[in-house]
Amino acid sequence: MWQALHSEIEDRGATVVTVALDVNPDDARHWVAEASPTHPSLVDTCHITDRLFGFTNVPMAVWIDESGTIVRPAELFTIEPSPLKGAEIPDDLPPLIHGALTEVQKFQGDPDAYRAAIEDWVDNGADSRFALDPDEVVARSGARPIDHSRAAAFFELGQRRWSNGDTDGAVPFWREAHRLHPENWTYKRQAWTFVTTPEGELPDLLQGPNDVYEGSWLEDLRAQGGGETYYSAPDLG
Amino acid sequence: MIVDTETVTGGISVAELARCTGWEARPEGLCRGPVCVPLPPEARPAPDTVDLTAVADRLGMALVPDPEAEVWALGPESGGQALTSATAPDLTLPDVEGNPFELASLHGRKVLLIAWASW
Numbered sequence: 001m002w003q004a005l006h007s008e009i010e011d012r013g014a015t016v017v018t019v020a021l022d023v024n025p026d027d028a029r030h031w032v033a034e035a036s037p038t039h040p041s042l043v044d045t046c047h048i049t050d051r052l053f054g055f056t057n058v059p060m061a062v063w064i065d066e067s068g069t070i071v072r073p074a075e076l077f078t079i080e081p082s083p084l085k086g087a088e089i090p091d092d093l094p095p096l097i098h099g100a101l102t103e104v105q106k107f108q109g110d111p112d113a114y115r116a117a118i119e120d121w122v123d124n125g126a127d128s129r130f131a132l133d134p135d136e137v138v139a140r141s142g143a144r145p146i147d148h149s150r151a152a153a154f155f156e157l158g159q160r161r162w163s164n165g166d167t168d169g170a171v172p173f174w175r176e177a178h179r180l181h182p183e184n185w186t187y188k189r190q191a192w193t194f195v196t197t198p199e200g201e202l203p204d205l206l207q208g209p210n211d212v213y214e215g216s217w218l219e220d221l222r223a224q225g226g227g228e229t230y231y232s233a234p235d236l237g
Numbered sequence: 238m239i240v241d242t243e244t245v246t247g248g249i250s251v252a253e254l255a256r257c258t259g260w261e262a263r264p265e266g267l268c269r270g271p272v273c274v275p276l277p278p279e280a281r282p283a284p285d286t287v288d289l290t291a292v293a294d295r296l297g298m299a300l301v302p303d304p305e306a307e308v309w310a311l312g313p314e315s316g317g318q319a320l321t322s323a324t325a326p327d328l329t330l331p332d333v334e335g336n337p338f339e340l341a342s343l344h345g346r347k348v349l350l351i352a353w354a355s356w
Contacts, residue, residue, distance in 0.1 A: 002351055012298075014348070016348075021352055021353070024309035027356070041332055048328075049328065049350075050329070052313075054324045058352050058353045058354045061349055061352075063348075066346060068325045069324060073319070080284040091273040121347070135323075138320050143318060143319070144314075145316070146314060148312075148313075156238070157239075157310045173303070192356075200261060205356065224245065234331035
């Protein structure tokens with residue numbers, strides 16, 4: 001998907017740069033190899049882009065102009081319709097899967113509108129109505145209280161433990177990161193996946209209840225307002 | 238940003254602070270882009286060194302220890318917005334082959350920076 005977008009805009013002066021927020025770079029390599037991207041495809045094992053750009057979930061995008069100025073801060077987006085949107089959900093599915101699909105169908109966002117906005121900016125630059133001025137960029141980037149800074153520090157200490165082979169030792173640090181910044185799904189989904197994915201299998205996307213962390217994807221999503229809130233539409237007005 | 242206990246107690250080099258946080262220690266204080274925050278003189282024990290705890294205090298950066306590992310993590314600045322300015326911060330990350338890539342190398346082109354994950 002990102003490669004197709006890059007191919008569409010690269011001759012018009014724009015480049016897609018993807019950043020995989022994966023503590024284990026091998027998890028990202030599998031998908032990158034399948035996509036065979038010609039654009040820069042980076043791996044952020046420390047989630048440093050969370051702190052630098054304000055990423056709190058995936059996929060999120062930041063638009064940066066030719067001078068290195070951010071013209072749209074981190075925002076959730078989609079450029080392709082979900083195949084799950086509008087699909088019938090059988091009643092006899094296991095409750096976890098049924099619940100997850102139900103919430104996914106509530107996700108907001110208009111893929112065509114966002115893709116059109118990207119292309120408008122690529123072609124018109126600062127004259128695009130979707131390119132925001134610096135004050136608006138900063139204002140839309142969201143507040144960062146001290147607890148979010150603490151959460152980033154705890155997450156990084158856990159990442160260091162995990163990368164050094166102390167996977168159990170990472171848990172208390174990541175639990176604290178989750179508590180301090182519950183709206184940051186990158187911290188939670190990363191940690192949940194590690195404990196709910198059977199060894200040797202691809203990452204578990206359902207991230208159900210487990211004995212290690214207090215939350216799970218569906219429980220936390222519902223607690224924070226459901227699919228509409230979890231995946232709200234970017235403000236293109 | 239991970240630092241050892243000696244850096245927390247003895248100070249961090251000005252160059253290392255700039256490389257890891259983007260904040261430069263100048264005579265007028267700590268500066269990044271158009272934003273400067275005053276720093277008390279005692280926070281500069283030597284011309285090339287700055288007191289990390291003072292930096293953390295002034296910028297609202299959490300400084301969290303891992304006592305067993307004898308390291309600390311410095312969180313990002315806080316107390317304001319997630320972005321302190323619209324100037325894109327310096328970013329160098331490895332690609333999937335492990336080769337470092339500098340975002341600034343794309344100056345002159347528009348960039349769509351996309352976060353994704355395997356999970």
